[in-house]
Amino acid sequence: MRTSIATVCLSGTLEEKMHAAAAAGFDGIEVFEQDLVVSPSAPEQIRDLAAGLGLGLDLYQPFRDAEAVRPERFVANLKRAEAKFRLMNRLGTTTMLVCSNVATAEIDEDEVMAGQLRALGDLAADHGVRLAYEALAWGTFVDDFEHAQRIVDLADHPHVGTCLDSFHILSRGWDPAPIEAIAAEKIFFVQLADAPLLHMDVLSWSRHHRVFPGEGDFDMVGFLSHLVRAGYDGPVSLEIFNDAFRQADVHRTAVDGLRSLRWLEDRTRRALAGEPARDRLQLQPLPPVEEPEGYDFVEIRTGRLGETTRLLHQLGFALGGHHQSKEHVQVWVQGPVRIVVNNDVALDDPTEVAALGFEVADPDTALERAIRLAARPVPRTQEPGEQVLRGVFAPDGTEIFFCRRPGNAVPAWLGEFGADEELDPTSLITGVDHINMAQPWQHYDEAVLFYTSVLALAAQPAQDVPGPSGLVRSQVMRSSDAAVRLPLNVAPAAAEQGSFVGAAYPEHVALACTDVVAAARRARRRGLELLPVPQNYYEDLATRFDLDEAFVGSLQELDLLYDRDAQGEFLHFYTGTLGTVFFEVVERRGGYAGFGAPNAPVRLAAQYRRTHAQG
Ligand SMILES: O=C(O)c1ccc(O)c(O)c1
Numbered sequence: 104m105r106t107s108i109a110t111v112c113l114s115g116t117l118e119e120k121m122h123a124a125a126a127a128g129f130d131g132i133e134v135f136e137q138d139l140v141v142s143p144s145a146p147e148q149i150r151d152l153a154a155g156l157g158l159g160l161d162l163y164q165p166f167r168d169a170e171a172v173r174p175e176r177f178v179a180n181l182k183r184a185e186a187k188f189r190l191m192n193r194l195g196t197t198t199m200l201v202c203s204n205v206a207t208a209e210i211d212e213d214e215v216m217a218g219q220l221r222a223l224g225d226l227a228a229d230h231g232v233r234l235a236y237e238a239l240a241w242g243t244f245v246d247d248f249e250h251a252q253r254i255v256d257l258a259d260h261p262h263v264g265t266c267l268d269s270f271h272i273l274s275r276g277w278d279p280a281p282i283e284a285i286a287a288e289k290i291f292f293v294q295l296a297d298a299p300l301l302h303m304d305v306l307s308w309s310r311h312h313r314v315f316p317g318e319g320d321f322d323m324v325g326f327l328s329h330l331v332r333a334g335y336d337g338p339v340s341l342e343i344f345n346d347a348f349r350q351a352d353v354h355r356t357a358v359d360g361l362r363s364l365r366w367l368e369d370r371t372r373r374a375l376a377g378e379p380a381r382d383r384l385q386l387q388p389l390p391p392v393e394e395p396e397g398y399d400f401v402e403i404r405t406g407r408l409g410e411t412t413r414l415l416h417q418l419g420f421a422l423g424g425h426h427q428s429k430e431h432v433q434v435w436v437q438g439p440v441r442i443v444v445n446n447d448v449a450l451d452d453p454t455e456v457a458a459l460g461f462e463v464a465d466p467d468t469a470l471e472r473a474i475r476l477a478a479r480p481v482p483r484t485q486e487p488g489e490q491v492l493r494g495v496f497a498p499d500g501t502e503i504f505f506c507r508r509p510g511n512a513v514p515a516w517l518g519e520f521g522a523d524e525e526l527d528p529t530s531l532i533t534g535v536d537h538i539n540m541a542q543p544w545q546h547y548d549e550a551v552l553f554y555t556s557v558l559a560l561a562a563q564p565a566q567d568v569p570g571p572s573g574l575v576r577s578q579v580m581r582s583s584d585a586a587v588r589l590p591l592n593v594a595p596a597a598a599e600q601g602s603f604v605g606a607a608y609p610e611h612v613a614l615a616c617t618d619v620v621a622a623a624r625r626a627r628r629r630g631l632e633l634l635p636v637p638q639n640y641y642e643d644l645a646t647r648f649d650l651d652e653a654f655v656g657s658l659q660e661l662d663l664l665y666d667r668d669a670q671g672e673f674l675h676f677y678t679g680t681l682g683t684v685f686f687e688v689v690e691r692r693g694g695y696a697g698f699g700a701p702n703a704p705v706r707l708a709a710q711y712r713r714t715h716a717q718g
């Protein structure tokens with residue numbers, strides 16, 4: 104598949120965008136006129152730079168408001184177009200995007216529009232240029248791709264074809280299946296954009312909220328499948344207008360974009376397996392990935408060893424041992440949960456979740472796939488005889504390791520700590536329920552795609568949680584059997600209220616148990632101060648769920664929070680925060696599948712009070 108990316112997706116200068124696109128591995132770019140206009144480089148220099156980088160200039164865009172106009176205006180449009188064609192000749196670009204008229208359309212007649220496109224096509228042909236007509240979702244008379252196609256068919260000109268943009272089609276809810284009926288040679292260009300489902304006007308949605316395939320809610324696999332079935336074999340280009348991407352590091356965004364296309368190619372290829380082959384795009388496969396079956400370990404890196412291990416003890420963990428060759432590393436164990444504590448940092452370095460080990464069927468293949476998806480491998484050293492751990496960096500820098508599932512035994516690496524070889528089946532804590540990871544706002548979408556593509560987790564619908572420092576966007580990534588749940592949070596960026604958010608937003612490890620009351624009592628006995636929950640919460644809870652007084656009293660006594668849905672109940676408590684990490688202990692009753700979202704604002708408010716002197 105020929106991969107391309109519109110320069111509008113990326114931050115920086117046109118030259119920086121081109122370098123980043125080439126370095127990420129794209130075959131070509133769409134040159135956005137605005138990027139060229141503001142560049143001091145002459146079109147010939149851009150052409151040479153592209154050639155030197157091995158980058159095709161696949162499209163020049165946009166040409167606006169060409170058709171459905173009165174004759175006198177059309178004369179001016181032809182003149183305007185001719186100047187662009189000359190410019191494109193200097194650039195060496197042969198396809199120009201013409202988007203449906205949004206500003207000057209006055210004649211709502213397909214014949215007129217087709218005639219004007221035909222005349223434009225004649226002029227384009229004189230300059231060796233082809234026109235790709237695109238229906239903008241908010242076009243005055245042409246806002247759907249089938250209508251655009253009828254006009255292109257009426258124009259019946261070899262230099263006039265269609266540009267299909269997934270956003271304009273899927274945002275309006277048009278059925279994309281008729282794409283299959285379009286003659287492949289009439290599809291001149293394809294643009295892909297995903298987006299979260301939002302209820303807003305389509306223009307603002309398009310200009311601010313597009314994301315790379317796999318980062319939103321559209322069925323991109325279905326969309327690309329239609330193109331394959333149509334026999335399309337041209338460039339597949341990313342065209343993402345996104346406020347965060349415009350501010351993010353250009354290289355990261357380019358890599359994120361290419362990852363989205365590699366993932367989409369692989370997924371589409373799999374979706375089409377079994378259909379009669381007509382894959383002129385030549386979709387490339389990735390090494391397969393199975394969903395993770397669970398957490399092998401969580402690594403906490405901390406300069407505050409004493410406080411961290413005290414907290415672990417209060418939660419019921421016991422020291423499993425010290426690593427035989429890594430002097431500053433120890434492991435704490437409770438039943439099937441293993442927490443590696445890495446003290447190889449300075450005292451005032453932040454305490455953080457540094458690494459997560461996921462149990463996968465085939466760690467070698469998982470690593471190979473992650474590297475093909477442009478993830479950066481974690482460099483690691485081990486002594487002879489020690490286990491080799493395979494891992495890559497997640498977008499936020501967390502190390503993600505692929506670990507072999509040990510079955511019912513303990514993993515082999517525990518031997519390096521001299522830890523017991525048998526699981527304790529009687530432990531109160533029965534597993535990792537979920538791990539909540541904070542994401543820098545500008546890399547949030549990248550994180551969603553990373554966990555989707557590298558670990559085969561699926562994104563659940565996003566939610567906003569109100570907190571004293573702002574709204575926290577939260578989206579759960581999970582495996583289909585929920586053995587792995589990974590809520591991603593994007594924290595408010597600024598810290599106008601003081602030091603609460605600041606550089607870091609707390610992440611947490613939630614532990615599953617079958618008796619949260621016993622776990623809370625044990626923690627208290629061992630000196631843990633649970634995150635305090637206000638009286639007002641319990642009064643509200645009692646009326647919200649019609650709970651009896653004695654039950655609410657028992658929750659309040661232990662600072663337990665409660666939630667309920669049609670499937671079951673959820674009881675949980677939080678510890679205080681160490682650096683950027685705190686713990687939660689949860690008990691799920693019945694089939695409750697949520698995370699106590701209604702209680703998250705209570706937690707955020709309590710944490711905020713704790714870190715603010717006035718209380
Ligand atoms: O928002 C726009 O104007 C615009 C321009 C060109 C495109 O290809 C597009 O999809 C949208």
Ligand SMILES: [Mg+2]
Nearest residue numbers: 237268294342
């Ligand atoms: Mg477009």
